[in-house]
Amino acid sequence: MSDLIAAILLVPLCSAALILFFFRRDADTAAKLSVGASAVAMVLALFALFQNIEIDAARISWLKLGDFELSFGFLLNGDARLLLFVVTFVGFWIHVFSLGYMRDDPGKARFFGGLSVFMFSMLGIVVADNLAMLFVFWELVGFSSYLLIAHYFHTDEARAASKKALVINRLGDIGFLLGIVLTQVRFNTLEFAELEQAALAQPELLTAGLGFLLICGFVAKSAQFPLHVWLPDAMAGPTPVSALIHAATMVAAGIYLLVRIDFLLVQEVFSLIALLGGAMALYAGFCALVQRDVKKVLAYSTLSQLGYMSATVAIGMSGLAMFHLATHAFFKALLFLGAGSVILGCHHEQDVFRMGGLRKRMPWTSWTFLLGVLAISGVTFTSGFFSKDAMLLAAYEENLPVFVMFLVGALLTALYMGRLHWLIFHGESRSKAARQASESGLTIIAPLVALALLAVLGGFVSLWPESLSSVFVQELEHVHESTGNRLVMTFGALAWILGLWGSWNLYARTRDEDPLMKKAPVFFRLCESKLFFDEVYDFCIRRPLRHVAKVFEALELLFISGLMVRGTAGIVALLGLATSAVHRGGLRVYALWFVVGLVVLLGYALAWWEF
């Protein structure tokens, strides 16, 4: 049934092409087209998933260089099916949300075109059956996220953010590409199925170096340490984009890649990822605690959750990571969309300290957002509880340091999410915009409700259809059978209860400034500085590189621009100057030269005759 998959893939592409070629001026048609395309893709994906279809081996040859052949094909195993569902489903609701959110945007058609391109490339990553094809779509995802982040290109912030995202992603992608090349050299194939067999057959070919190269892509795309700096900045894009890219799909692509190629990675790599992931879960939590921008809080929260996932993959429980990826996609998309609704209601006010008291004015948004907060904090029997509990359990069994980090992370999660909710929806309205806020329309509320339902109920595994849950249900049962089950559950419950209670105490009656700043100024400033990552990068990388660049610039000015370009142009211009002195369009001068030539010719001929 490759045709069906191809159709899922091509419908958003067609939509993007149609918008690009025909509907750039007709924004309403473009929006309808894009939403329709995502709906069609979702329906087709659901059909493909519930029919439980098998993928035949039909492949399209794409590039042939001697013995080396690149082809496009589809691999639809468990994790691919799950992600296919998540991407199309969440993607569809985000499209619907965008209809309301972007209604009056001047770049509406461009935005929806970008969304369609993004859907196309993301789905391409999901269904790709080899590294080369995956890489192609990987780059396309990078490109389309660049497009979408730079949607408000007239602001410096968006321009800088899109550039940053692109550059950092390129950095990771270089390593990834090198890893792919190395893989091809070692195993002489790039297909996942063949690679898996080869890796099992010849484990000595797997090295740490190869693994490190390959996870470069993951690190950049999933915004893991140390390449995480782009994600918070990417909040400069429109809110639906943040929801789509930074919650459900793009950053998940990194985790997904990790799951897909986990047989290629060796223990050292896994150890590093586990450590990084745990640290990330912790670090991002601290950062999120002090942000004033609602979207930045969510962005750091995403980083933290990604840390959970990557660490879980690293300790060998990739199914659980996928499970958390799915539930996280639901509640994080919900939170982002809720934040979008609030931002829209407050006329593009994003500072949480200028909000407050929105509970009554935006009841739907408030309640759905609360459900999202509960889910992400891991409140018992929400979706977040099931996935996070399982991950804690796994960490408890496999890797104790990571478990500790996870636990503190969970506490922080409840703390900052509670903070966010209290600040936005409780207390008094702290600005004119907040006082005048009103509930958003149906196209915004409907996605919120749909996603809230899933965020609450998504954790009950029995509700999942067989074809989707197969990837994680086994590992889930495995960890629940372990000894520390009860203990861990208690710790988890303690974490969210403590976090939410603490945040209520701290933030429920806040005025205009962060109470933490008064109570623990050193801690606050440390968190606010995000551990000086941007500054360190600026000092260690950007400044030395600038000097290097200056040297190269001088060289270029001297040799390429000066000697080669200007030099050749100068020589040509000199020649032209010399010849144009004769060649000035004077017909008579030409005739004169003609005659001179004639004289010479005749003289020569005459002399030749006489000799």
Place this chain on the structure above:
Amino acid sequence: MNEEILFYLFSTLMLFGGSAVVLSRNPVNAALYMILALVSLAVLFLTLDAFFLAALQVLVYAGAVMVLFLFVIMMLDVDLRERSRPNIMAAALGLVTTGAVVAILLTWVGEGSTIRPSVGSVPTPGNPLAFVTGSKAFGYALLTKYMLPIQVAGFLLLVAMVGAILLGRRTKLKSSEGKDGS
């Protein structure tokens, strides 16, 4: 004897006409002198027994080409006299080089034949392409040896006609457009 008189008379006239074309300031005068030169050339053709060509020369050159020239001169109907005197340098250079050409040509000319073969009036079957006075030889040559060139020439005339019509028409359109715009 007659031929010599004709030759000297008309070659003088022709050279006079040609020089007058180059020297006259008024283009109408130049055109008239040009006609004089062309008709004189036709007479020179007569002295060379090329009667057909002489008639053709008058018909095409004097009768059609120069009428076109006069037509254009009158159509443009502006002061076509050259305003400035010719550049002295250019004149000197031109004189020198053309003088050189004349000199070279004249030195070359010195070794020519003075024997003029006698001619018949119609081509003989033995030598159909021999020089004759009759116009029949033209028909014969054009339809045998010069079959392809005559067709090419015909095609060339067709192309020229189409081109001339097109050039005339396009400028007309352009000028009307300009009027609309202004």
Place this chain on the structure above:
Amino acid sequence: MDVAWEMFLLKVFYGILALVAILTFAAYAVLAERKVSAWIQGRVGPNRTTLPIVGDIPILGPFLRSLGLFQPMADGLKFLFKEEMCPGQVNRFHYHLAPILALIPALSVLAVVPFGQYVASTGADPIPLVLADLDIGILLIFALSSLGVYGIVLAGWASNSKYPFLGGVRASAQMISFELAMGLSVLPVFLWVNEPGSIGGLNLARVVDWQDNGWGMIFVQPVSALVFLVALFAESNRLPFDMPESETDLVGGFHTEYGAFKFGLFFTAEYAHVIVGSAIFALLFLGGWHFLPGVEDPWPIGWSGAALSFLWFALKTFAMSFLFIWVRWTLPRFRYDQVMKLGWGKLLPLALGNLLLYAVLASWMG
């Protein structure tokens, strides 16, 4: 005196004779024009002029006077003795050159027009009476008559005045246009005459020879004759094609600014054109000096026969000239664009088709 010199003098003599004859004819053609127009319009025409001695002959004198036969002399004298006016705004040189240029080609065409035949007593082939028995006769006629346009164009331009200029431009365009149709209309005639085995060439006398049974070419090629006739009217700027001098819109056309003798030259040139054109038409299509259709030529051997053949030929020519005059006073004038359309749109395709038809016919008949 050697023979060549004698021949040369003889030719000069003949030439002068022909010139005098044609000028006389032209003068009397003017008279004919006036008389015919008068008759057509129910008037009397010139009938007052008389000569001292001839006019005094009792019966003959008044009769000739009423015919107006002395009128041309009076007209000629009038042209000669009028004051030569020269308008101030003209280009003097070209203004004076124009009438001369108009007259010269009209007259020089005479050189190749045969006007009769002489049959030697030995019973040899008849010799055409012609100044220059050229192989390229018709081509030379075309060549020379195409020069006639210069006179008109130059007159129009040199007058430095609006109407003459328009007339001049019209004349040149019209002459160039119709020359094409004219040349093409004559081609089938020569195609027909130059049968395989004949000497070949473009000699006019040979065309006349071909018609020696008295049946004119007009019976063989009526379309050619029609096209040639129409083109002839246009070439000589006669009504209904007298665009260059259409009085109603251009006052006098190219000769508006001319008077006295120079106007007389234009006048003469026009009538010379008419007469020579008539003669050529008679030669090409009416059988020249040959007698009626199907009747053997009754011209006796020797000079008397030559004179008779000339008279018969002159009769045909005068008949054609009469046709010219008749048409002028009968048909209205075309509009200028109609003239050009007729030339390029009707006559040229007709002539081309005609040529094609006769080419096919000739090759089919072998």
Place this chain on the structure above:
Amino acid sequence: MDGVLGIEEYLVVASILFCIGLLGVILRRNVLLILMCLELMLNAVNLALVAFARYSGNMDGVILTFFAITVAAAEVAIGLAILVALYRRRKSIFLQDLNLLGR
């Protein structure tokens, strides 16, 4: 009588005429006159060709002249059409006004 008038007389006249035309092309500024002078040069060549044909007793030179005349007619028609178009565009037919290069 024959033999007095050799081919060189014709060639001399032809070459002088050619150079007169050439001088005209070089010196004149009026495009119309330059076209005329070009025609003069062409005619000089025609004369030489006919002379060659006559003295070699061969028809070829004459036929070539015939073609030259044909081509000249086409050339003049096109040349004058271009000239008129140019004049309509630039309101001048003097070379220095038509020059878009230089100066």
